[in-house]
Ligand code: TYD
């Protein structure tokens with residue numbers, strides 16, 4: 001019989017210890033240790049003599065073989081389609097639409113590339129069937145398996161020989177050799193290792209669904225992120241229809257791409273031109289509102305930023321930011337106070353990016369600053385159909401941005417008439433009027 005050994009595992013980071021600890025020495029979380037039992041199997045030592053190091057120049061390189069999922073926005077975030085033998089983790093809050101998206105991807109792959117196996121540990125076969133009826137997913141190449149035992153799953157994969165496998169979700173799977181509950185660190189890690197072995201030896205691409213905790217972190221160990229090739233995160237407000245699929249890690253493409261979807265009656269619809277939907281309800285020349293341009297990967301996107309600045313007597317005024325980094329907001333407020341002498345210390349400040357998009361980077365700085373001033377002073381931008389792009393520096397200067405040409409073209413395409421842009425980024429030969437800006441002071445003089 002195999003020897004059993006008890007040990008304690010941090011459920012946050014996977015740190016192992018022989019005795020129980022109150023605080024994890026690795027990730028500093030409290031009360032995260034749970035006793036787990038591991039059967040130690042004698043390590044099988046297999047030596048593959050044929051596997052020798054090769055000279056890098058003698059290795060054939062080639063394009064990755066990719067499957068078209070028939071969902072352009074999904075192909076885009078994967079770097080141009082699903083790579084054969086790759087493992088992709090998709091995480092997101094419950095109800096965001098992970099299962100819906102994957103069932104829709106099943107249809108695309110099943111109709112072009114062969115059998116697809118959808119393994120569900122969360123929903124019954126009937127539930128999935130009902131959903132697929134709603135989504136018009138009806139390829140006879142799609143197989144559903146409601147199962148949570150990893151060993152059984154492996155046998156079924158060998159039987160069916162699918163071209164693509166979906167595991168919904170990794171937290172429901174278990175191996176009978178491990179005594180801890182499904183979803184615990186050891187189960188998740190071991191099941192993921194098995195999946196990796198199956199994927200790489202059979203060259204089958206896998207999609208793994210993973211839950212996130214309330215704080216938005218991946219439930220289970222971080223090791224999961226290291227094992228897989230690609231990590232996608234599905235974001236958005238459940239109450240709003242827009243959903244954003246973001247690449248967090250990608251061994252086969254860039255990590256800055258996003259895919260934009262909307263949740264409809266019959267599943268997720270792709271949004272090919274995000275700027276137009278984000279700007280759908282924008283009223284121009286509103287106090288506190290400015291349209292900004294940002295780059296999401298290779299794609300320019302225009303969104304509206306709204307600011308509300310209101311007087312308060314509170315000792316600690318509120319700073320609330322939705323869709324932008326709060327420390328970025330604080331930095332911009334500090335620059336405005338110090339360099340332009342606009343007081344915010346006695347004001348609550350709220351900033352919101354319309355449409356549920358979270359923006360990263362510094363493209364929006366100038367626009368956010370202008371929205372804040374517009375609300376603080378109670379005056380709207382006087383120019384018609386204007387968009388602002390540019391990074392704000394600590395001395396109040398406006399610094400150039402990259403990809404300015406693409407942003408200018410997008411603004412022109414969306415019917416804007418003026419673009420406030422760092423002076424160095426001004427291009428000639430555009431229909432849209434470029435207004436060169438080198439400092440915040442200059443921008444304010446030009447627009448208010
Ligand atoms: P689901 O894919 O089950 O989310 P997840 O797997 O991420 O938990 O999607 C759940 C929500 O999507 C559900 O609340 C209902 C909504 N929905 C639609 O609005 N339209 C549809 O066609 C489908 C299938 C779901």
Ligand code: MG
Pocket residue numbers: 098099100122168
């Ligand atoms: Mg689901």
